[in-house]
Amino acid sequence: MNDAYVPTQRQDLADDASSRSTAYQGLPRLGQCLLDRYKVFGIKQGGLSVVFFVVDLETNRKYAAKTYRPELAGSATILERFKAEVDVWINLESHPNIVTAHFVELIAGRPYLFLEYVSTETSLRDRLAGPLGGSRAIEFAYQLSVGMEFANLKGEIAHLDLKPENLLIAEGDVLKVTDFGLAHHVRVAQGVYPRVGGGTWQYASPEQFAGGVEDTRSDIYSFGLIFYEMLAGRLPFPFRLSQDPATRFKQLSDFYARDGHRELAVHDGQIAPDSIISGCLSHLEYRFSDFTMLRSALEREFRLRASDRVGAAPGVDATLHDRALALYRIGRYSESLSLFNRLLQQQPNAGQLWLDAAQALLANGQPESARRFLQRAVELDPSLDEARRLLAH
Amino acid sequence: MLNKPRKKPFSSGGYVYPPDAFNVTDGPFRPTPSFPAVGGLQEIVFRLENQGRYRSALDEVFNVLDLDPNNEHALRLAITVVGDNRSNQLRAQEPLTAAYLNDRRLDSIFTACSQCKTTEWVSVYCLHEGLLGLNYTTSEILPGYQCYDCGYVACRKCLDGASQNEDRLHALRIYRCPNCGGPNLKAAYPTGRLPRQMARHPEPVVQVVVFREGPIPPDEAYMAGLLERTSPDALEDGAELIGIPVSPWPNDIEKMAQSLLFRLRGERRLKALPEHAEYRLVQDAVGTRVYVAKLMMAPGVQALLKRHLARLVSGHGDDPRLAITIPLWRSLLRSDVLTYTQATTLDSMRESLSDGDHHWQSRRLHNMILIISTIPTSDVERARSFFRGRYMAFLDGEVHALGSHPGEVDIAHWIFCLDGVRQMVHLTFLPENVRAIPTVAIDLLTLRERIELGLA
Numbered sequence: 001m002n003d004a005y006v007p008t009q010r011q012d013l014a015d016d017a018s019s020r021s022t023a024y025q026g027l028p029r030l031g032q033c034l035l036d037r038y039k040v041f042g043i044k045q046g047g048l049s050v051v052f053f054v055v056d057l058e059t060n061r062k063y064a065a066k067t068y069r070p071e072l073a074g075s076a077t078i079l080e081r082f083k084a085e086v087d088v089w090i091n092l093e094s095h096p097n098i099v100t101a102h103f104v105e106l107i108a109g110r111p112y113l114f115l116e117y118v119s120t121e122t123s124l125r126d127r128l129a130g131p132l133g134g135s136r137a138i139e140f141a142y143q144l145s146v147g148m149e150f151a152n153l154k155g156e157i158a159h160l161d162l163k164p165e166n167l168l169i170a171e172g173d174v175l176k177v178t179d180f181g182l183a184h185h186v187r188v189a190q191g192v193y194p195r196v197g198g199g200t201w202q203y204a205s206p207e208q209f210a211g212g213v214e215d216t217r218s219d220i221y222s223f224g225l226i227f228y229e230m231l232a233g234r235l236p237f238p239f240r241l242s243q244d245p246a247t248r249f250k251q252l253s254d255f256y257a258r259d260g261h262r263e264l265a266v267h268d269g270q271i272a273p274d275s276i277i278s279g280c281l282s283h284l285e286y287r288f289s290d291f292t293m294l295r296s297a298l299e300r301e302f303r304l305r306a307s308d309r310v311g312a313a314p315g316v317d318a319t320l321h322d323r324a325l326a327l328y329r330i331g332r333y334s335e336s337l338s339l340f341n342r343l344l345q346q347q348p349n350a351g352q353l354w355l356d357a358a359q360a361l362l363a364n365g366q367p368e369s370a371r372r373f374l375q376r377a378v379e380l381d382p383s384l385d386e387a388r389r390l391l392a393h
Numbered sequence: 394m395l396n397k398p399r400k401k402p403f404s405s406g407g408y409v410y411p412p413d414a415f416n417v418t419d420g421p422f423r424p425t426p427s428f429p430a431v432g433g434l435q436e437i438v439f440r441l442e443n444q445g446r447y448r449s450a451l452d453e454v455f456n457v458l459d460l461d462p463n464n465e466h467a468l469r470l471a472i473t474v475v476g477d478n479r480s481n482q483l484r485a486q487e488p489l490t491a492a493y494l495n496d497r498r499l500d501s502i503f504t505a506c507s508q509c510k511t512t513e514w515v516s517v518y519c520l521h522e523g524l525l526g527l528n529y530t531t532s533e534i535l536p537g538y539q540c541y542d543c544g545y546v547a548c549r550k551c552l553d554g555a556s557q558n559e560d561r562l563h564a565l566r567i568y569r570c571p572n573c574g575g576p577n578l579k580a581a582y583p584t585g586r587l588p589r590q591m592a593r594h595p596e597p598v599v600q601v602v603v604f605r606e607g608p609i610p611p612d613e614a615y616m617a618g619l620l621e622r623t624s625p626d627a628l629e630d631g632a633e634l635i636g637i638p639v640s641p642w643p644n645d646i647e648k649m650a651q652s653l654l655f656r657l658r659g660e661r662r663l664k665a666l667p668e669h670a671e672y673r674l675v676q677d678a679v680g681t682r683v684y685v686a687k688l689m690m691a692p693g694v695q696a697l698l699k700r701h702l703a704r705l706v707s708g709h710g711d712d713p714r715l716a717i718t719i720p721l722w723r724s725l726l727r728s729d730v731l732t733y734t735q736a737t738t739l740d741s742m743r744e745s746l747s748d749g750d751h752h753w754q755s756r757r758l759h760n761m762i763l764i765i766s767t768i769p770t771s772d773v774e775r776a777r778s779f780f781r782g783r784y785m786a787f788l789d790g791e792v793h794a795l796g797s798h799p800g801e802v803d804i805a806h807w808i809f810c811l812d813g814v815r816q817m818v819h820l821t822f823l824p825e826n827v828r829a830i831p832t833v834a835i836d837l838l839t840l841r842e843r844i845e846l847g848l849a
Binding site for chain 2: 186187188191192193212214215284285289292293296297300334337338339340341342344345348357361364366369373
């Protein structure tokens with residue numbers, strides 16, 4: 001255990017914020033209309049972020065629009081983390097077991113990530129007053145593994161904050177993973193693997209306490225704890241967790257410092273088959289290495305079949321255009337241009353697309369190309385005043 | 394072209410290799426019981442690996458593979474670096490990036506799943522002669538297995554995905570070969586893998602032209618990202634990048650690219666001839682088609698120099714100073730050094746052949762004084778006469794003329810000896826680092842000079 005490693009107050013802030021009801025200065029209020037289009041009908045405050053439930057007055061669709069808390073706006077770390085969250089989430093294709101990210105809007109200079117609205121507003125936490133019952137627990141565990149497997153299809157992602165509060169239960173008992181606030185792509189960036197501290201400590205893996213390796217296997221560990229809790233109605237720790245966050249952190253870090261998780265991995269198999277629980281809660285090197293392996297183990301143990309998976313969710317995929325704009329709005333111009341390039345091949349006569357691409361080209365330091373694109377935008381759609389204005393400059 | 398596949402296990406010394414019917418490439422790496430060591434390389438690589446500096450460790454290995462692509466010692470060390478466990482890699486100061494893992498020089502050490510053809514791994518077990526005899530089929534720790542009856546390779550995911558591939562012995566799973574049904578599954582040997590990058594050539598890459606489908610010109614960041622994946626040698630050589638949007642994409646992109654390249658050549662924007670290029674059609678991260686033209690310096694003396702350096706590596710065998718010397722020799726193949734060597738050789742050669750005399754040019758490049766000589770004979774006796782028994786004095790004179798002293802900089806002297814019959818090359822390399830191996834073109838020294846230098 002690294003003594004210098006201290007909790008990031010993520011949970012503490014959340015506990016604190018949830019009791020607060022005053023609106024933040026400069027942020028939308030209930031009933032307010034954003035961009036003359038999105039009307040706020042609910043607000044939920046989290047540890048680092050605020051979520052506004054809005055209805056789109058043009059389409060009547062509901063969204064959860066997430067942004068960071070205003071007092072954290074000056075923090076470069078928070079901004080980077082928010083951008084990383086957008087990056088991970090917006091690049092995920094739509095899947096029934098993952099809350100879909102649709103697009104990013106800049107509102108009063110602040111980026112808002114527009115997410116799928118889950119109408120029940122229920123999370124797995126709300127269902128966990130006691131054991132869930134074997135078949136329901138297995139069903140939710142299976143959906144969680146399928147969702148996480150999908151999230152990892154295009155490259156490994158570590159969510160790092162899997163917990164019942166972040167598993168929403170939609171109509172028809174469809175489990176949806178949400179809050180990729182701590183997630184990152186497990187790939188080398190700036191020469192090293194990125195490190196993120198935090199998470200909710202009772203669901204964190206031993207290596208998260210040690211400030212060490214954080215990859216999909218940390219999520220597998222959290223999965224094991226959640227699965228155990230669903231089956232047993234409690235977490236597997238051999239002590240009662242304190243209500244006080246600081247004490248709770250100390251309890252858990254002491255437990256892991258003496259390799260306590262070895263006790264969790266070895267049990268009598270009464271709760272669930274050893275192969276699943278110990279495969280999740282054992283030492284890093286002996287855990288399931290990814291969710292594909294875990295999902296196939298669940299199928300094998302519980303004789304589940306791929307056809308048992310939940311069908312495709314209704315709703316619209318985050319389109320390529322939304323992703324291109326989202327990347328542009330978080331300053332990832334080159335990647336945004338790759339997507340605009342692809343879009344323009346599909347829709348070469350859409351003036352707005354040429355204008356959007358021109359703005360990305362300008363931001364990317366390619367003014368000559370931007371000029372040509374603006375001219376093309378005006379040719380295709382003379383009503384594009386923004387294109388004319390930019391050309392005049 | 395693959396050799397005729399072997400259908401039965403075969404052995405070399407203590408190693409028993411499985412049949413190679415499912416090898417992906419010709420000549421994947423096969424360990425042998427005894428192999429010549431590259432002196433000092435193991436110590437350096439292990440030290441860097443222990444420090445979590447995996448990229449630096451592989452750079453050391455690459456220095457050797459650049460000169461000797463099949464060097465067994467270097468490939469063995471590459472296996473230990475790439476095959477180190479994931480947790481160590483994640484914690485490391487210098488974890489391996491995709492560019493390193495996809496490197497062409499490592500293709501022969503990878504094992505590819507014969508079933509899904511997407512899972513690839515490096516099996517460190519292939520180095521453990523004794524352990525390979527063990528049956529691992531109940532083990533959970535291997536990423537995949539190879540059937541020693543038919544040679545089929547299957548990754549864990551493929552085996553786990555099909556329950557007919559396993560028997561149960563209490564809680565243990567025992568896999569069977571998905572191809573022949575046999576129980577003889579063990580740790581896999583390398584099968585090689587299909588290349589993920591464009592080929593590396595002896596000549597430096599001077600320019601890359603990227604033709605991307607769509608109306609938006611590819612920007613520098615995009616092209617650098619693409620090349621890091623497909624051709625990192627272009628970035629290492631500092632090649633100029635040119636991006637060209639192609640909309641609409643033609644039926645024959647090759648033809649169109651050629652005509653655009655010739656137009657660029659006409660505009661004097663090309664730094665090399667399109668004939669000296671490698672071309673490849675790839676897809677970028679968002680699925681857009683991209684045609685990459687990698688233009689290289691015209692073939693010249695590079696192959697000759699590379700062969701000479703490879704001979705030096707094998708000639709010094711297990712000299713413990715070899716590993717720290719190889720990067721210094723390798724610097725003679727650096728793009729700027731090679732460009733100077735090539736141009737100067739051509740100039741001097743022309744003069745030598747016309748007046749029958751020794752011609753040379755010297756220049757300081759970074760921390761190296763580079764002297765290029767051409768002598769119009771391949772006969773060693775005659776070549777020696779051009780220095781009149783004062784070879785070392787000649788070198789001293791050149792170094793001093795450039796305002797330096799031996800011991801302050803690396804001194805490299807290439808001597809090209811050629812006539813109508815054949816061409817030979819000699820090298821004197823006096824490193825600044827006293828722990829590195831000095832090399833003197835001993836054939837050009839008189840007996841007296843050799844005695845004076847203690848080389849006789």
